[in-house]
Amino acid sequence: MPQRQLLRRIFEQILPYKFHLLLILSLDLCTIPVALMAPVPLTIAVDALTGGRGSVEIVARFLPADLDRSRESQLWLAAGLMLGLGVLQYFLALVNWMLRTYTGEHLVLGFRSRLFSHVQRLSLAFHDQNGAAAATYRIQSDAPAIQLITIQGVVPLIGACLTLAGMFYVSFRLDWQLAILGLVAAPCMFILSCTFGRSVHRQWTELRANDSTAMSVIQEVLSSLRVVKAFGQEQHEHDRFLQHSTRYMNGQVRLSRMQGTFYGLVGMTVVTVSTIALWVGAGHVMAGALSIGQMLLMMTYLAKLQEPLSTISGKLVEMQSWMVSMERALSLLDEQPSVTDRPRPKPVRRAIGAVRFRNVSFGYEPGTPVLQNVSFMIAPGTRVAVTGPSGAGKSTLISLLMRLYDPNEGDVLLDCVDVKDWKLAVLREQFTIVLQEPVLFSTTIAENIAYAKRGASQAEIVEAAKAAGAHEFIKRLPNGYNTAVGLRGATLSGGERQRISLARAFLKNAPIVILDEPTSSLDLATEAGIVEATDRLLKDRTTFIIAHRPATLQDCHVELRVSNRTAKLVASLRDDQSYQSKDVRRPEFDLAVPGLLATRVHP
Numbered sequence: 106m107p108q109r110q111l112l113r114r115i116f117e118q119i120l121p122y123k124f125h126l127l128l129i130l131s132l133d134l135c136t137i138p139v140a141l142m143a144p145v146p147l148t149i150a151v152d153a154l155t156g157g158r159g160s161v162e163i164v165a166r167f168l169p170a171d172l173d174r175s176r177e178s179q180l181w182l183a184a185g186l187m188l189g190l191g192v193l194q195y196f197l198a199l200v201n202w203m204l205r206t207y208t209g210e211h212l213v214l215g216f217r218s219r220l221f222s223h224v225q226r227l228s229l230a231f232h233d234q235n236g237a238a239a240a241t242y243r244i245q246s247d248a249p250a251i252q253l254i255t256i257q258g259v260v261p262l263i264g265a266c267l268t269l270a271g272m273f274y275v276s277f278r279l280d281w282q283l284a285i286l287g288l289v290a291a292p293c294m295f296i297l298s299c300t301f302g303r304s305v306h307r308q309w310t311e312l313r314a315n316d317s318t319a320m321s322v323i324q325e326v327l328s329s330l331r332v333v334k335a336f337g338q339e340q341h342e343h344d345r346f347l348q349h350s351t352r353y354m355n356g357q358v359r360l361s362r363m364q365g366t367f368y369g370l371v372g373m374t375v376v377t378v379s380t381i382a383l384w385v386g387a388g389h390v391m392a393g394a395l396s397i398g399q400m401l402l403m404m405t406y407l408a409k410l411q412e413p414l415s416t417i418s419g420k421l422v423e424m425q426s427w428m429v430s431m432e433r434a435l436s437l438l439d440e441q442p443s444v445t446d447r448p449r450p451k452p453v454r455r456a457i458g459a460v461r462f463r464n465v466s467f468g469y470e471p472g473t474p475v476l477q478n479v480s481f482m483i484a485p486g487t488r489v490a491v492t493g494p495s496g497a498g499k500s501t502l503i504s505l506l507m508r509l510y511d512p513n514e515g516d517v518l519l520d521c522v523d524v525k526d527w528k529l530a531v532l533r534e535q536f537t538i539v540l541q542e543p544v545l546f547s548t549t550i551a552e553n554i555a556y557a558k559r560g561a562s563q564a565e566i567v568e569a570a571k572a573a574g575a576h577e578f579i580k581r582l583p584n585g586y587n588t589a590v591g592l593r594g595a596t597l598s599g600g601e602r603q604r605i606s607l608a609r610a611f612l613k614n615a616p617i618v619i620l621d622e623p624t625s626s627l628d629l630a631t632e633a634g635i636v637e638a639t640d641r642l643l644k645d646r647t648t649f650i651i652a653h654r655p656a657t658l659q660d661c662h663v664e665l666r667v668s669n670r671t672a673k674l675v676a677s678l679r680d681d682q683s684y685q686s687k688d689v690r691r692p693e694f695d696l697a698v699p700g701l702l703a704t705r706v707h708p
Contacts, residue, residue, distance in 0.1 A: 118251055132197055136194065137264075140271075141271055141272070143194070154180075205256050210252070224240045227442050230443055231440055238321035238323075243433055248434050266413070266417065268412075289378055294371055294418035301366075305363060305367075305422055309425055312357065379404075382404065456617065458483075458646060460482070460517075462480055462502075462518075464478050465516070467501060467513050476502065476672060477670040479672045484647075489664075490663070490664045491667060497667045498670070498672070499651050503651070508527075537557065538619045539620050544606070545590050549584075550586050551566050553594075572611040590602075
């Protein structure tokens with residue numbers, strides 16, 4: 106990303122905090138006169154002790170005419186000035202530090218919040234391709250760059266430039282030759298900054314990529330630790346992590362050598378200019394153009410003149426690291442979700458559960474289709490067993506229905522409305538999911554159940570738990586509904602986790618239910634209770650059951666068989682009266698509609 110465009114993007118991000126930043130800059134401006142006055146007390150004291158009058162005459166312009174001009178009064182003046190300037194300097198520093206911390210932390214929090222919100226909206230295709238670690242690294246490690254660039258980069262740069270201007274003005278009034286000499290270092294430092302800045306930027310880009318990859322290895326291994334241990338691959342994973350971390354370490358060493366060379370050259374430039382200035386200043390003292398105190402003041406200003414020059418050149422190089430991080434974070438914001446709302450979604454609130462696939466084709470990678478030309482219809486209230494070998498596309502079919510992905514060709518309709526015409530948030534409200542391995546979050550049981558309906562009352566949560574058969578075991582827990590379930594529900598048994606997952610589904614009360622055979626991994630006694638609760642959940646709802654066992658087919662009306670990139674409905678599995686009453690009397694669901702498969706075929 107070009108530097109100018111990157112700076113513009115950063116400015117857009119920090120714009121909400123412009124008043125805070127202006128206040129910080131104002132405080133920095135207040136420190137400039139304090140810094141300019143800092144050498145004055147010592148100068149007055151030296152001239153008072155040596156008999157010089159130069160500095161005293163300058164200060165006398167700002168003092169009452171009747172003030173005592175004795176040596177003792179001059180020393181008291183110097184001491185009073187030093188104390189007052191010291192207290193003022195530390196007070197300004199304290200306020201500045203607190204304001205910088207407050208503004209910087211809010212900048213990072215706001216930027217991280219935008220990144221996290223955006224990442225959640227990105228389509229699954231992005232996360233499938235990049236993994237979770239890449240986004241995590243940018244949110245946690247790259248996002249703080251906005252604080253570093255703004256609070257430790259741009260603001261100090263502006264302050265250094267203003268301080269440089271003030272120091273030069275005062276130095277020029279004292280001895281213009283020495284002042285001009287002090288600025289000789291400026292073009293040298295500018296050339297050094299430009300030369301090293303480009304190399305440092307390239308090096309930091311490579312470093313961030315290597316560090317992110319090493320973090321990906323850590324996250325991947327720790328999330329699959331059972332598999333790693335089962336196959337005894339701890340040493341292999343350690344070597345893989347060490348390989349990426351070694352690249353990062355070597356890059357850091359190269360970068361340190363590069364930055365060390367830069368700061369060494371800057372230091373040599375400063376020392377050279379200061380040495381020449383000392384020689385010239387001593388000549389001016391011997392010629393009577395300066396007093397010893399004035400020369401001391403001038404040398405102090407020249408030293409301080411080099412400080413903002415060093416700050417400016419150093420910050421220009423140091424900021425390259427932060428610029429790389431900011432560029433990576435902004436590139437994440439530039440990612441666009443492939444599944445988005447259309448400009449004018451149709452005002453649909455709740456579905457009745459009629460599903461239709463019309464000539465749908467889809468593949469995760471171009472040229473590698475998972476489903477091809479799939480067409481079928483499902484009437485409301487139908488229990489559909491989705492069968493087929495592993496990898497045939499069963500989960501893909503469900504993902505297309507929920508619009509986690511968009512088909513490459515064809516249409517997916519819910520209640521005769523293309524799912525692309527539904528508002529995404531409303532569409533997702535039509536589905537509830539119960540997985541074979543239930544997903545619980547590291548919080549309380551009540552919050553896990555209420556995850557389906559934010560803001561649900563305690564009475565609603567308890568009612569859902571009773572419907573799922575979970576209320577009795579929850580009451581026996583030490584803290585009842587306020588019991589923490591641990592990481593992924595580790596403190597609960599498999600059957601208990603599954604009942605909480607069912608309670609979540611009851612609370613959502615969606616018209617379409619998706620089951621991934623939630624009882625297939627449970628023992629027979631636990632399975633019986635789960636099946637009973639599941640039957641209550643599925644009543645009067647369109648249901649898709651990803652079937653792994655033949656016994657599942659007995660509870661379904663039809664079978665949707667997925668194989669060889671196709672999906673088709675086969676003969677009716679049940680012909681009960683309750684199912685027949687759910688037929689929809691609409692032309693779209695008439696068995697005579699050409700090109701569509703019936704939702705129910707009597708054997």
